[in-house]
Amino acid sequence: MTGDERTTTVGQLPTPDRDRARLPATLTRVVWLLWALSLVVLGLRWWRGEGWELAGVVAVDGLTVVLWAAVTFFGGIVHSYARRYMAGSETIDRFFGRVFAFTLVVLVLVAAESLVLFWLAWLAMGLLMADLIGHVEGWPQARAAGALARRHFLASSALLGVALATLWWETGATTVSGVAATVDGASPLVVLVAAGALVVAAMVQSALLPFHTWLLSSMTAPTPASALMHAGFVNAGGILLVRFAPVVTVEPAVMLAVVLVGAASALGGKLLKTVQTDIKGTLGCSTVGQMGFMLMQAGLGFFAAAITHLILHGFYKAYQFLSSGSRVEHTAPNGTSDGGTTGPVGGAVVVLTAIAGGALFAALTGKGTALDTGLLLAGLVVLTVMHAAREVVRQSDVPAAVRYGAVPLVALPAIAVYATVYGAIEGLLVGLPAVDEHAALTPVHALVGVAFLLTYLAVDTGVYRRSRRLYVALLNAGQPARETLLTDTEDYNEY
Template sequence: MPFFDLAWLIPLLPLAAFVLITLVPPIGRSRKASYTTALVLLGLATVIAWGVLAQSISEGFPNAPLVAAASQESASEATAEGGHAETAIPTFGNFYAKSFAWAPDGSGFFKFGYRLDGATVLMLAMVTLAAWCIHLFSVGYMAHDEFPTGHQRQSRFFSYIALFTASMLGMTLADNLLLFFICWELMGLCSFLLIGFWFFKPSAREAAKKAFITTRIGDVGMMLGMMYIYNKAGSLTFGHEPGQIYNGEFLESIKTATSLIPGISAASLMAGLVFLGTVGKSAQFPLHVWLPDAMEGPTPVSALIHAATMVAAGVFLVIRTFPIFAVSEVLPVVAFIGAFTALFAALIAVAQYDIKRILAFSTLSQLGFMVAALGIGAWVAALFHLLTHAFFKALLFLGSGSVIHGMEATVGHDPDKAQDIRNMGTLRKFMPITFLTYMAGFFALIGIPPFAGFWSKDEIILDAFLHHHYVVYGVLTAAAFLTAFYMTRQIVVVFFGKFRGYEPRKLAHAAAHGHDDHGHGDHDDHHHHHEAHDPHESPRSMTIPLIILSLFAVFAGFVNAGFLGIHWFADYVNPGGLIPKPDFMVAGIATAVALVGAGLGYLTYRNAFKNANDRDPLAGALGPIWTLLENRFYIDQIYDKTFIALTYGAGQVMNWIDRHVVDRVVNLTGLLTLFIGRINFIIDDFSLNTVTDDIGEGTIMVGDGVRQSATGKIQDYGAYIFGGVVLLALIYMYAF
């Protein structure tokens, strides 16, 4: 079957689900009809996406592009150890593209279409499968979400996540930056709608606004970069052909051309502006603050944002425009921000208690790994980790949702109790499927062989070491150690030890963040009189996605298992590119670091939290440092006191100016205009109109008088002539 020609349906099918659920009342009013529509149409998209992958493997792509000359030169200069003199420009494999004329651009038509290459096809396969699993999980998770509008609100939820998925798929398929940006902005809208889905919670409303505004800051930079690229290239189309932005001549020209800012090349300004979009969307420091608060949305939304869509888009943006980054001087900045974010977020995660927020800071950290990899030129490793991370992070978030769902049987539907790990314990006995699948995600995240995360994270660390980026290597290794530590802390406290949910505590941030008692659903008043039961395993609609994703967490890394001589992934996405030689020492150190971190985490927390109100063992040992970590380095508070305070102050000033200056000027102008109008009325009415009327009336009177003289009698005319002669004679006699 020609799946390549059907690829355009992949984003349109979930988009159709959104339209049907939103606009067709019989579907929108039925919970079952809405989720069935979303599941079936996204399932078809998943089949097509995996069919495209299968066809590309079996037949190969037509119309193979030439490898960029700069890439060949870089490859020829590569050393035996795998280092290279300059960053190679990727080929992205062979591609298949279709487009159509969309709008006139002055010299021709701007074209829209879709492009299939190695990176695109693998992203399509990942996004569709992960999103389908999240959709299925949502059926069980949102089953009791009935307050205040019943099943129609669940239909709205499924319509939103369908649109979210369609936006990401459209962005992935886009063959040009403009269509990419349109879908990118649609994802921003969906994130706002879904993070604030429980809009009756003040914390959810604030988190939605925070996410939307923070990501818009980066999007402005991306839009400016896109406009600058179009100004220089005359095109925004991905590809190596003349007039496209991977073209060698264009890349060479922007590498040497100066930009609007002295001392900065055009390529560096383009890359820097585009990278701002990544900093916002992928939540890199300093625009990271929105992502932890995005946990206010339903857990499937968290999984979708952290795995298959939103944050993956930022990393994919740099990958998609990497040829421009490769000829710029921005990559060291990218590496610094990525490495700093990886360590910074890992430190914060150590001191969090909300099971979802721990995973949120873990996502921040892992995104830092990917961005750091891009900064050292290892875009293949970044893409590999992006794909494997999507599967095991979706698994972990859905697993946390399963834990929360099970905990609600004991603590009720208050998220500040159901999500606090201090209220948990020994859940492995109550929720065995959730526990086993969660452990697969845990081992993948901390990088234990042969789980997926080991192969992809090791690839990044190996690239940093082989290419002599020792600072990046050291920082990422430290972040990997902390990842193993805080994830082991979470595993031990949640699944082992004594169950503490019968006498739960409430998260300290509840009051600060405005949480109310309306958690994730079933919001009648029965939970106020809640009778505690043991936690329970989740229904099959929730455990089946966990099992599917756990298989990928275990086996997905083998597509690029260097130690086994398997380099299929690298060859598929970048044929002819350099493949780092596996290094047992680097891999051994990375594994040892993960094991030591996990061991320390176990030793520290194996006997911790006998009761939910016990203090964290590290809190006393670290003192003020722990307080600093628990409060996220006070970045939010700093922003509140600086940017937000300045913005609020500027708003107050503008309000004062509007009321006391602009309004008064406008009012004075109105009064002056009214006065001038009155004067004009007087002049017009009493002068112009009266004079004109009098002249007219005088003319009429004169005419009437003159007309009386025309009698037609000769004697009258004789008398007139005689009178005229006498009058002239008198004038002559006396005047002259």
């Protein structure tokens, strides 16, 4: 497409009439009403300590009510934002219909007790998201991105179907709880096949390496759809592993494999992020890394930590996408660095704050106080605090005294909030099968911890930039599919 045959009209978008604006307004109110109802259900579940179920169809347990509250809140934010973002679009009703349907499908998914219903919701969720990615009609790149995502999601659904059919054939169970109750007596080989299919399906849906290309190619989606994707859709992998924890925890080798693939994506996403030059690409690589963290926590056996991570990451990433336009600065390069140096005093503040953050997390959650995989979880908290604290200390335009004092005053309360949310979610998940079976500590876990430490040091100190081969490899790995690339500015102007 060159755009030479087209007439581009520049001007104010038409104001939608009342009939055109009625459906978006109605659906937005319905989603916010669902959020209010989900809070009521969450309160009742917390007060009563038990859930509800429609035998063989749906089950409202602690995981369900937490995710209902999160999904409807994110959905309400996206619906409200999209009303202005899509104003004047001829396809606004179709867009809102798909976003609303996607929200409802996810609500069904997290409550599904029937294996068939769970699979159908998983399939519908992927197809709806693929349609949102390719939403813009007449845009070849959008159609290509939607088709690429659809192929990935169909493959994920096929893998999930294989896993569920295998479990049904072996156990005779047709429900999630039925599988949990009978999987211990199943053939180890059959369980291994089912668990492997579940893990790969989760990897595809959560855009872990090497299945991340569909996510990096999805930037043709309208910004509200991108926010919904990064704040909600990619979290499905974590939900899948938590819901089928009795299957993936039967064989320790599977749990170790989940840790390794999660760690590879966490570290790979962090490195890929450093070579991105556009905001959405940076956020996409960040999501790849964060989803790696989420699955890694599930592989360690800390399923409540995985749910906490996906919820808090959802808040953060939804905000990042919906505010991405305000972060674009039209300035010329000046050749200066982004920040100053840390210095001896700043370095001491960063290290001490990170250690204090890890100790606070361990004290509030009890994770990291014994010789088990909780040490790795607490170690990741230390590295995260260290990285965030270093970014604050390097802000040379702020007085040193303010920077050094702000680091612990901001970081430690944030860790306390995270630990509190973690504890609350852990309490709600009590009673779910296998969610409290932490993996045994092995030398492989120690190596993963060392890899995280070395990677963080390499990125924070800039040592990795000395390797041109690494730079080229990261640049190539972080590219979207060729058919989804925008190479002509007229393409941007047209759509």
